[in-house]
Amino acid sequence: xxxxxxxxxxxxxxxxxxxxxxxxxxxxxxxxxxxxxxxxxxxxxxxxxxxxxxxxxxxxxxxxxxxxxxxxxxxxxxxxxxxxxxxxxxxxxxxxxxxxxxxxxxxxxxxxxxxxxxxxxxxxxxxxxxxxxxxxxxxxxxxxxxxxxxxxxxxxxxxxxxxxxxxxxxxxxxxxxxxxxxxxxxxxxxxxxxxxxxxxxxxxxxxxxxxxxxxxxxxxxxxxxxxxxxxxxxxxxxxxxxxxxxxxxxxxxxxxxxxxxxxxxxxxxx
Ligand code: G1P
Numbered sequence: 001x002x003x004x005x006x007x008x009x010x011x012x013x014x015x016x017x018x019x020x021x022x023x024x025x026x027x028x029x030x031x032x033x034x035x036x037x038x039x040x041x042x043x044x045x046x047x048x049x050x051x052x053x054x055x056x057x058x059x060x061x062x063x064x065x066x067x068x069x070x071x072x073x074x075x076x077x078x079x080x081x082x083x084x085x086x087x088x089x090x091x092x093x094x095x096x097x098x099x100x101x102x103x104x105x106x107x108x109x110x111x112x113x114x115x116x117x118x119x120x121x122x123x124x125x126x127x128x129x130x131x132x133x134x135x136x137x138x139x140x141x142x143x144x145x146x147x148x149x150x151x152x153x154x155x156x157x158x159x160x161x162x163x164x165x166x167x168x169x170x171x172x173x174x175x176x177x178x179x180x181x182x183x184x185x186x187x188x189x190x191x192x193x194x195x196x197x198x199x200x201x202x203x204x205x206x207x208x209x210x211x212x213x214x215x216x217x218x219x220x221x222x223x224x225x226x227x228x229x230x231x232x233x234x235x236x237x238x239x240x241x242x243x244x245x246x247x248x249x250x251x252x253x254x255x256x257x258x259x260x261x262x263x264x265x266x267x268x269x270x
Contacts (some may be wrong), residue, residue, distance in 0.1 A: 008042035010101040011049065012231055015244030019231050021064070022104040028063040030114035036070045036090045038083045039101070041202060047071055068085055079200030081190045086121060088187045095183050098203070100246075102232055103178030105131075106243060108225040114179050117220045120155055121181040127184065127208050127215035131179035133222040138230065140170040144204035146219055147171030157216050163204035164197050174219065177228040185210065 003012065010020040012165040020037075027035055039046055048054070052065050061064055070090065074083045097114065105113055113131050132146055147160030152174060160171055180203070190205040198207045211217055222228065229240035245255045 004042075006042065008039060008044045008101075009117055009231055010039070011042065011045050012237065013232060014091070014104060014229065015248060018049060019104060020049065020101050023101055024050065024067060025062065026107075026112055027032060027097070027099060028067055028103055028115060030097075030112050030118060032067070034090075036072055036087055037101070038072045038074050038086050040074055040077060040094040043071065043073060052222075068137070076170075077200075079195070080203045081193055081201040081206050084182075084203055085187060085190045085201075088184075091184055091187075093184050095181060098180040098182060099201045100178035102230065104206045104240065104244075105177070105179065105222070106227045106231040106247070107223075109223050113177075113222055113226055117179065117181050120218060120220055124216075124218060125183075126157075127183050127210045127217045128217045130158075130207075130217065130219050131177040131222060131228075132174040132219045133177040133226075133228050135173055135175045137163055137167050139172050140165055140167050140173055140175065143175035145172060146176070148174065148219070150233045152221070154217070154221050154223075156219055156221075158219055159211070161204050161208045161211065161217065163202045166185045173222070177222060185215070187254050207254065 004010075010023075011018045013019075016020065026037060037046060050069050054216075055065055072086050072090075072148070074086060079167075080100075087096065090096075097118070099114070107113065116131045117131060118204070130146065135143060141164050144161060144163045145165055146158045147162075149157045152172070162169075162171065165171070186203075187205055189209045190201065193201055193206040193209060196202045197245040207217060229243055230236040231240055246252050248255065
């Protein structure tokens with residue numbers, strides 16, 4: 001507050017576009033065709049923004065404009081697993097992708113992490129494939145943290161998954177980065193999951209249930225040059241905006257030299 005009083009945080013611009021547009025561009029680049037947007041308050045702003053006809057009148061045609069969008073509402077914020085449960089009829093018994101609308105994956109990689117995840121998932125068919133990123137030890141309490149089974153390479157299986165652990169209890173510093181490929185078995189697991197941290201229903205807890213029942217869960221690590229930009233706190237939002245402004249094709253170089261001068265000026269006045 002007050003930035004998101006009358007609009008969802010997914011509509012906050014990062015660089016030239018709202019967060020949600022970065023996310024749907026990533027979905028299109030990863031080969032997805034149909035997107036169900038599950039949102040709470042302020043849903044209309046998202047729907048209006050992704051209106052294909054309006055977008056095509058204002059911008060050049062882009063691949064995300066070929067996506068088919070469907071909309072559903074989670075009226076109470078009861079947790080990520082509660083939101084995912086709404087997608088059961090949409091998934092139609094097939095594996096599906098979950099992408100959190102408040103996380104942008106910045107990538108310089110030819111193949112976005114989500115596309116690599118879909119490939120891994122299709123060839124090995126685990127119960128879930130999760131994108132993970134290393135985070136500082138003192139930040140583990142904000143994320144779902146995985147316990148790798150053996151050495152954690154680029155793709156690796158896990159033996160545990162815990163939501164928002166304290167740094168002393170965290171099994172690693174590899175955090176779920178807001179992208180999942182899931183088998184429909186997760187819906188049944190969600191029905192059997194009890195509310196966890198903060199009384200919410202967490203996807204992490206549903207996935208841990210599947211692990212306990214002997215199902216395999218794989219992780220795909222974000223590569224060098226790939227970062228998750230988070231708009232969830234003011235500091236991370238400022239950082240996300242600066243990152244994308246530096247990557248701006250037209251103004252990136254000017255922004256970089258302005259920032260250097262701006263920070264140099266601060267150094268000199270101390
Ligand atoms: C959610 C997930 C968490 C994940 C995080 C990434 O948490 O529950 O496992 O690491 O997104 O953004 P939230 O940000 O909703 O608290």
